[in-house]
Amino acid sequence: MTLPTFADVRDAAARIAPYALVTPVLRSDRIDALVGAAVVFKCENLQRGGAFKFRGATNAVWSLGDEDAARGVVTHSSGNHGNALAMAARTRGITAHVVVPEGAVKTKVDAIVAAGATVHRCAPTTAAREAKAAELMASTGATLVHPYADPRVMAGQGTLVPELLRQAPGIDTILFPVGGGGLASGCSIAAHGIDPAIVLFGAEPEGADDAARSLEADERVGPFTAHTICDGLRTLIGEPNFHVLREQAVTVLRVSDVEVVSAMRLLWSELRIVVEPSSATVLAALLRYPERVNGRRVGAVLTGGNVDLDDLPW
């Protein structure tokens, strides 16, 4: 796979501008005091669909030529990416096929249907999902849009970085959650495309620290079983994504689920926003490793806000 460049991120920014929101940034004196740094939160939880995923999905959908686009797009993510791809496909008036395993969260599936996608059920295994997606590609000619190991998706996710640097000039450190690594790799390429001196940190739950272990071992670890409430970060980091994180010298910081829940509460009490556990990893990391960012100007990416308000983890 050809990795995206900063030029691809700039092209993506122009491509998605008519559809994606310029999400706001928020900050708090109290959080700054607790961390010992000037922290600006980039609120992708307020992006369309409630997550940054809309950026990458929209860039992928609008990167297609007209003929390919007419045959639709397909993905096997039942989470935020599936919903984002459904919404992005609708902006172009094309079909999105979303493969959903039996047992997927009903509210998420409902949202995907509401966004206009065609949902295809399959058994709840990776093999069954991939087989179903391959079958759909063969039968419809639809293009696969992978949730993170896709250069168009990475470039799209990276578009939040130039936005953030315009909204909060002088940022010298950027911190983002690491799951499959689409956001992490796109943001790394974008940040160093603008200023190679920007320091990059990832945040990962202790129970899904595959990126941290991969960087320590200098090779991507194999499949593992995740144990964390951060449902967006249970994925094994993608191969191309791992290479970008290594090349761009990203340091991944581990946080516990208890720290994550505490950070979620602090984001609500200080900023009046409700974010997913996956998002709160960044604040948890700042509070656990303040010496890493002491006196710096930090941009921290809050990736999504798709939680069930009636079932908060506290």
Next chain:
Amino acid sequence: MTLPTFADVRDAAARIAPYALVTPVLRSDRIDALVGAAVVFKCENLQRGGAFKFRGATNAVWSLGDEDAARGVVTHSSGNHGNALAMAARTRGITAHVVVPEGAVKTKVDAIVAAGATVHRCAPTTAAREAKAAELMASTGATLVHPYADPRVMAGQGTLVPELLRQAPGIDTILFPVGGGGLASGCSIAAHGIDPAIVLFGAEPEGADDAARSLEADERVGPFTAHTICDGLRTLIGEPNFHVLREQAVTVLRVSDVEVVSAMRLLWSELRIVVEPSSATVLAALLRYPERVNGRRVGAVLTGGNVDLDDLPW
């Protein structure tokens, strides 16, 4: 009382700029489609302290001469205004005395204490609150900052309007909740100072429709007992505030608590923000009276987000 002018709003905007946030605006295709208008929400729920009240309190605190300021400020609001005044006083390093009735919500009182105010308890009656505040003014020389019937407070609340019009040019209609009327009067003066053709709507719960009844009767009604979950809107509209609403030709629209709760949910599902019931009145009004705004460009003010996530009204 001398009512504030648009020049006072502009002065207030300059005065509070170092302290108050420029709150973001959010919108949703789905809400636009449901209402039949282009609706932009001004998110004062993301203001410091979680409510627009910080604007008025900060303007009042920084309007004082140094000698008066040194003697502190006092209020008898245990809600968002008490907290906002405590935070505003802290920005100037002066004392805020907040009179709190027995039985006030503990989390709100804790927030006021955390913001650095001196809390004074009294019996839970209007007479006891006012007597206690008067006693404090006499003993300390502190200046009373009334939550809404104060021209400095009104002018401060009005500062959100020029901000909104910069963020979303072309707005021809502004809609805000009406409680005591500080926000409503400040925003009306500001809006018509910028463009006298802007159409103004207020939103009020059916169980606290004193402003609607006052405007219909062409005189301010007397004290009443409120029956609504919109805790920020149970107050009788202030006398000067009523005069401003009448002068500025504000039309007040009534909504039910059921409609308010439904609008709260829709704001969460569409915009991923949690707002107070009082705030959700504006969306409830748009959904109940779409013919009032059909085809218009509406700015709707979400006033606050200080709700208990563990006790949502659904």
